[in-house]
Amino acid sequence: MTEESRGRGARATGRRRKQQPGHRKALTVAAWGAAGVVLFGGSGLGYLYFKFNGNIRSVDIDAALGTDRPDNIDNGSMDILVLGSDSRSGDNSEYGADEGTARSDTAMVVHVYEGHKKASIVSIPRDTMVTRPACTTDDGKTDPGGRRVMFNESYTTGGPACAVKTVEKMSGTRMDHYIEVDFSGFKEIIDKLGGVDITTTRAIKDTKSRLDLTTGTHTLGGEQALALVRTRKSVGDGSDLGRIQLQQAFIKALIEQVGDVGVFSNPKKLFDLADTATKAVTADSSLDDVNSLMSFASGLKGISAANMNMITLPVRYDPADPNRVIVLDRESKQVWSALRLDQPIPASATKDSAGDRGETAGIVRSAE
Helix, strand or coil: CCHHHHHCCCCCCCCCCCCCCCCCCCCCCHHHHHHHHHHHHHCCCHHHHHHHHHHCEEECHHHHHCCCCCCCCCCCCEEEEEEEECCCCHHHHHHCCCCCCCCEEEEEEEEECCCCCCEEEEECCCCEEEEECCEECCCCCEECCEEEEECCHHHHHHHHHHHHHHHHHHHCCCCCEEEEEEHHHHHHHHHHHCCEEEEECCCEEECCCCEEECCEEEEECHHHHHHHHHCCCCCCCCCHHHHHHHHHHHHHHHHHHHCCCCHHHCHHHHHHHHHHHHHHEEEEHHHCCHHHHHHHHHHHCCCCHHHEEEEECCEEEECCEEEEEEECHHHHHHHHHHHHCCCCCCHHHCCCCHHHCCHHHHCEEECC
């Protein structure tokens, strides 16, 4: 590993339907911060409990959506909507002009199976054309929604509640939890962890995301990690589908490595990670305190990268616009039905999908 590769830079409990942020992976490490919070609290440093509690931002999805939601199925599994927000305000302004709104740049439904030893993750392309339900906007008005609307506009229109409502309408599945991480929060978490080791099978240079990696092994700091998960123009066909494959590969590398970062043997590192993670995430209101986050994190610690099945929602390119994708109806129903029944996603669901094909899948892998 070279100095060059190191330095180049570039928003439950055991029950099922109630909103919860996925397992440790989908949270992209926020759960480790939560675990750290709990350990500190349990060590008698009570003032830290109040400090970290004050960091947590939350949104009351239940109050916003009321009864207009799928049934709460009690089968021991959990479903969590995890979003990466691309707001360009504040610290995120370096990634583009602030237009006063944010979009869900990354969206994953994390299904944690009964027993919390395995998980399936379904990435939803931001450019997917969907039928968006009516949502309440930030100023209290009602947006009627409509057909052929880009998926990521749900968040722009009505924030987390509208994003959750859209996913629940698409899937027929109630989200147990919601977690959101923005650009700057993601970077800081990766930096506090000491970076993530990955191997690239070919060079990646993307002027838009500012990623510049040679072929080989690299330790990605926060800035480079963010550049990697934002890269799309220079990989595959330049679409969001290729970027999703990079994101999935990075997440697997992160989960494989995160158990070895030494945070529990290094009190300062653990404090810094817990402080950063609780500031970086916005969660649903059932996870808005340290105890709830701790319970969540400890209940998911048994899920390893090897026990995570990651797919892209079955889609094809939109004949009306090659820059958009549309859902494969029959195959997507297979996906959502399997998860509602707490069963593995069948291979037939992704066989004809544009989302799980292409050369991008092999470009990034865990460092050996």
